[in-house]
Amino acid sequence: MPENICINCKKYLEKIRKYIDLKENEVDTLTKPRRTLMFSFPVPMDDGETKIFTGYRVQFNDARGPTKGGIRFHPDADLEEIRTLAFLMALKCAVVNIPFGGAKGGVIVDPKKLSKNELEHLSRAYIREIFKFIGPDRDIPAPDVNTTPQIMAWMMDEYEKIKQANAPGVITGKPIELRGSKLRDIATSLGGAFILREFMKAKKLKPEETTIAIQGIGNAGGNVAKILSEWGYKIVAISDSKNGIYNEKGLDIKKVLSYKKEKGNLIGIDEKEVSNKELLELDVGVLIPAALGDQITKDNADDIKAKIILELANGPTTPEADTILDKNNVEVIPDILANAGGVVVSYFEWVQNSMNYYWEEDEVKEKLEKIMINATKEFEVNCASYKCNMRDALHILAINKILAAEKLRGIH
Known part of the structure; x- marks a missing residue:
C-alpha cells in the first residue's frame, strides 16, 4: 500500500530546513495528512x-x-x-x-x-x-x-x-x-488586491506606472482585473483557457469582461491575440497567475520577464521553477498569502453561521483588509529576520505556528 505522504510538501520543507531546525518527527507531522x-x-x-x-x-x-x-x-x-x-x-x-x-x-x-x-x-x-x-x-x-x-x-x-x-x-x-457571507464571491481577488497594493506602496510604485498580465478570467482573474483597473492599474493582458488578448496601452476591462460574459470566450474580440504561454512570458511589471496550478515550471521559468508575480491561483509555480525565479530575482508573492482572502471570508461566513448574525458588506471588507494587512506586516518581519525569499518566509512563519500548536497540545 502506498505511503500516505505528500511528496511536494517534503520538497517545500527541505528548502526551509537551512533556516529552521526541523526534527524528523516534525517533518512527519507536517507531511503526512491526518x-x-x-x-x-x-x-x-x-x-x-x-x-x-x-x-x-x-x-x-x-x-x-x-x-x-x-x-x-x-x-x-x-x-x-x-x-x-x-x-x-x-x-x-x-x-x-x-x-x-x-x-x-x-x-x-x-x-x-x-x-x-x-x-x-x-x-x-x-x-x-x-x-x-x-x-x-x-x-x-x-x-x-x-x-x-x-x-x-x-x-x-x-x-x-x-x-x-x-x-x-x-x-x-x-x-x-442560504446564509452565505457578503463579499465571498470576490474575496480571493479583493484579498490579493490588498496584498499587491501594500507591496507596491512599500516599493513606492504607482498604479498608473504598473503594467499587469493576468492568466485566467474566471472568478479570481476576472474580479482582480476589475478591482485593479478601478484602482488605476494598467491591465495589458488577460486570458481564458483557450487564448489570451494583449494591448500594451491597456485593455478596457469592462468591455473585455462584458464580451467574455456574452460570448463565453475571448475569441474575436478586437485585440491582439496571445497564447497562455506567451502571456506568462510578457515583459510586464506584475504577472498574476489566476487559473490552474503548475503553470510556471522549470521549462518556462527562465522565460518569465515579469518583475513581480502575485499567485492568485493555488500552486501555480512548481518548487523547481521557484528556485529559478529566485535566482533571476523575480519577486513572488506566494499563493498562501496572495489568495488567502477567500479562506478569510469563508472563516467570516463560518463565524456568522455560528452566531446566526450577519455583517454588512462594508464590515466584511474592513475586517478582510485588516487581516490581510496584518498578515503582510508579520511576514515582512519574518522575511527580514531570516533573510530569505517571500515563500520561504511564509512557510517558516506558518510552520512555526503549526508546530507551536502541536507542542502545546502535547503531541511531541
Missing part, C-alpha cells in the same frame, strides 16, 4: 445509465482547528495535487491567523459534460461519501475549481438531510440566501 479519503461512487445519468466517479478528500494538520478547504471538479484532479493543496491550506490559515487546519477535496470529472441534474446528483453523492468525516467543528468544505455557490447549496442540503439538523456552517461559499 486523513486521506479516496473512493469510487455511483451517480445516475439522465440517460438511465449509472456512471462511477473517483473522489478524494484530504484532511491535513488540525492542531490549530477544524480542517478547511475547497472541493474541485476537474478531469485532471489527482491525489498528489489534492494532498499538496491541503498542506498549503494548513499553511495559508496559519499565515493569516485564522483557526483552521488544511483540507482539500475533488472529483475526477469534467462538469461541463454534465447536465444540471447530473451535477446535482454528483454533488450530493460526494457529500454522502464524506459525511462521516466533515462537520462545522471537524472539516468545512468550500468552492474551488469548477464548483459554485449552487453546488455548495446542494452539498449543505444533503449534509443537513442526513444529519437531520440545521448545520449551515458545514459548508462555506454558499449563496447569500
